[in-house]
Amino acid sequence: MTFSAQQMRFWSPEVRELEPYVPGEQPKIQNLLKLNTNENPYPPSPHVVDAVQEALLHQADLLRLYPDPDASGLKQAIAEQQGIETSHVFVGNGSDEVLAHIFKAFFIQDEPVLYADITYSFYPVYSQFFGLKTKQVPLNERFEIDIADYQQPNGGIIITNPNAPTSIALELTQIEQLLIQHPDRVVVIDEAYVDFGAESAVSLVAQYDNLVVCQTTSKSRSLAGLRVGYAIAQPHLIAALETVKNSFNSYPVDRFAIVAATASFQDQDYFVEQCQKVIASRDLLIAQLTALGFDVLPSKANFVFATHPKHDAKHLAAQLRMDGIIVRHFNKPRIDQYLRITVGTDIQNQRLVDALKRL
Amino acid sequence: MTFSAQQMRFWSPEVRELEPYVPGEQPKIQNLLKLNTNENPYPPSPHVVDAVQEALLHQADLLRLYPDPDASGLKQAIAEQQGIETSHVFVGNGSDEVLAHIFKAFFIQDEPVLYADITYSFYPVYSQFFGLKTKQVPLNERFEIDIADYQQPNGGIIITNPNAPTSIALELTQIEQLLIQHPDRVVVIDEAYVDFGAESAVSLVAQYDNLVVCQTTSKSRSLAGLRVGYAIAQPHLIAALETVKNSFNSYPVDRFAIVAATASFQDQDYFVEQCQKVIASRDLLIAQLTALGFDVLPSKANFVFATHPKHDAKHLAAQLRMDGIIVRHFNKPRIDQYLRITVGTDIQNQRLVDALKRL
Structure with missing residues (x-):
């Protein structure tokens, strides 16, 4: 939305210059596989x-x-x-x-x-x-x-x-x-x-x-x-x-x-167990992505950062999106050929890997 | 808590000057009658x-x-x-x-x-x-x-x-x-x-x-x-x-x-009903306080602001506190002889009025 100068005069001058943070998309569509905002694939402790x-x-x-x-x-x-x-x-x-x-x-x-x-x-x-x-x-x-x-x-x-x-x-x-x-x-x-x-x-x-x-x-x-x-x-x-x-x-x-x-x-037990599950899934996902020709940075997080020498990252993200899978692409210098992919459950990660295989 | 100059050097200079807001007391003691932070005496809608x-x-x-x-x-x-x-x-x-x-x-x-x-x-x-x-x-x-x-x-x-x-x-x-x-x-x-x-x-x-x-x-x-x-x-x-x-x-x-x-x-029904109950209790409380000799400002809020010509406000607040009732006193120019009293239920307000009668 754009506003007239008449309307913008109410904004504090320094607020007119602010460039807000852009959070990862939170789509309202069902059945999308959300691997874009580094959320945990498991629910919180039943406690x-x-x-x-x-x-x-x-x-x-x-x-x-x-x-x-x-x-x-x-x-x-x-x-x-x-x-x-x-x-x-x-x-x-x-x-x-x-x-x-x-x-x-x-x-x-x-x-x-x-x-x-x-x-x-x-x-x-x-x-x-x-x-x-x-x-x-x-x-x-x-x-x-x-x-x-x-x-x-x-x-x-x-x-x-x-x-x-x-x-x-x-x-x-x-x-x-x-x-x-x-x-x-x-x-x-x-x-x-x-x-x-x-x-x-x-x-x-x-x-x-x-x-x-x-x-x-x-x-x-x-x-x-x-x-x-x-x-x-x-x-x-x-x-x-x-x-x-x-x-x-x-x-x-x-x-x-x-x-x-x-x-x-x-x-604490639930916490440790869930973290270990995510770590195991991440390491499997890294192996699978590497097998598909991706270069994957060595991850200690619940996401991986991966680039493929033969596929444009932005294009890949758009294609995955058509397959119902969202990953995060940053249109920024140095990293515009990378995708940030949140680690899901093994089943979710497999769905991603299968989709990438088809592309 | 006070800190050494050595420790304070980490604070941003402008933060060293900040004088934070002081919220009304949230005591952890049970059975206190809290008439100090303008909370509603009724629970939220069951919905x-x-x-x-x-x-x-x-x-x-x-x-x-x-x-x-x-x-x-x-x-x-x-x-x-x-x-x-x-x-x-x-x-x-x-x-x-x-x-x-x-x-x-x-x-x-x-x-x-x-x-x-x-x-x-x-x-x-x-x-x-x-x-x-x-x-x-x-x-x-x-x-x-x-x-x-x-x-x-x-x-x-x-x-x-x-x-x-x-x-x-x-x-x-x-x-x-x-x-x-x-x-x-x-x-x-x-x-x-x-x-x-x-x-x-x-x-x-x-x-x-x-x-x-x-x-x-x-x-x-x-x-x-x-x-x-x-x-x-x-x-x-x-x-x-x-x-x-x-x-x-x-x-x-x-x-x-x-x-x-x-x-x-x-x-909406519950909302309107609770507001009306508070308004009715407020008007009763104002009448009771006035009968005790208080000057009460004309309130359109869920609290009243009252002063007594013969009793020091700070002292009254301290005495009420000993009776298990908390009201708010502001140690500030112009209003240091006033008490801000949140409107409770009729029973709670009666407890306050009874305590004031004894003082």
Whole structure:
């Protein structure tokens, strides 16, 4: 929709310049195989449903009351699952909101915030939203983050690990190097996909006063529909996030989300089992795609990033779409010949592989 | 908690200056009578519980998928209830988030945003958060908004109607005057409490291209625990809000909240009935407080604002607290001798009145 200059005069000048994030398509058509937004193919823990059921039976009246603005029960469940202190946990309305608060809390500085040229495409949007200076650091020719490239003046660093859409993980020793090299800056590790095989930096939080780790329940906990993300850091950094949150929206996590996410963190067995299933399916899918002639980057995530030397990626995505399968194609420099494919169940992945064989 | 300069160096300089909003207390103690945060004493429509129950039974698997980022089903239910077009509706994670987006979308201008000196205390916080110029316009000596005082250069105007914590409403003709007097600026009417007896400005939206009305499900729909707020305006203003939202957090309303709020908007009879009960209880409470010697402002909200010529307000609040009753006292100029008391059920209000009689 376009509007007249007469209508646009009401917009704040800086909002007229904003280029919003474009989320992956959420089609309303049935029977489409959605391998485009890195959702988990398995449902959440049955304990999640039980917990909401229980809340409906015994606490429906409480919906009239504001939720706990600190979501302390949920923070406690996260802390117990992670083996850390509750005072090291911040929660928000999905990790997108947590990341927005992180950009505001730590990155408004004189020097530019650094992130990879190919990474989560919301980072440039947050930067523009908060008026931040930024500098994109190119991945190397193998699409890896080379931490040596980050040795330059900066107002903070954010790294997705494993990176998206490339799926490649950094090792913890490299992250530790970054933390040591930038003792006066906050280094944020966005671990949306960490549970599918990468090493989490949470184990470094107690040691480094400049580390913020961000995680989400949307991927490995199958709770994308619930909107719960969290950050783990030392209390002086958590306090900055609370200050930002309480200057924007005091009650971002609703009563159902608190109850449901808490139940998820209390069911460790289910969590581990589902992650292992996704990892096994991913490795099978990589083998199958490789057999079809794809080059697939080494994935530690619940998606793969693949290119085929003989088939145009955009064209492939369009053809798959006609077959009822959606994958994500980014019309961007360096990666326009790649497809980002979410790992489904083995049956779903087979359907994808069969469709690719026919093409 | 205080932190060392060494620790504070990680905070963005502007975040070090933020003075966050302080929400009303949400005590975890049982049996306290909470008349401090303007929640509804009645539960939400039973259809809300049914709808979530239904979602749990038949769509629990869908929790693994992101919600509709546009929440179009919910927007449609709001539009139908309000008798407007869906394209005139924006939804967010509580009206606090919607208001934050409003400040960003419309108020970053060369001139200051205007709001009352005594009004919702989140407005100065949003203004600081987004670095806005502001000018507070004093209420008149009867604690009323006088729209003549707003005839000055401005970058936008926001009015709570009925105002909080004063409970006094503006008439629609006065709001229309404001809209006509400021044709090049956005005028926001924050109607958190409008359903308890004031006139809504939604009826003016079709006619005025500079009007944004903000409402919430937290008060009149007994869904404070759910976090759903919304704005109503012409599409060129809604588009600005969507741009801001998609530059901050694409999926702010979760699947449970969408389902539950939709059911609430579809149960008009229950909604009207509960509002009428609260209005009747309020009028009785005002009569009882007046009989005890209180001066009570004329309320169109689900709370009253009262002062007693012979009793210090802060002291009264402390004594009520010892009796297990929480009301809100603001330690601020002009209103430090007032108590803001949420309207409860008749039984709850009687408990308050009895406690006050004893004091």
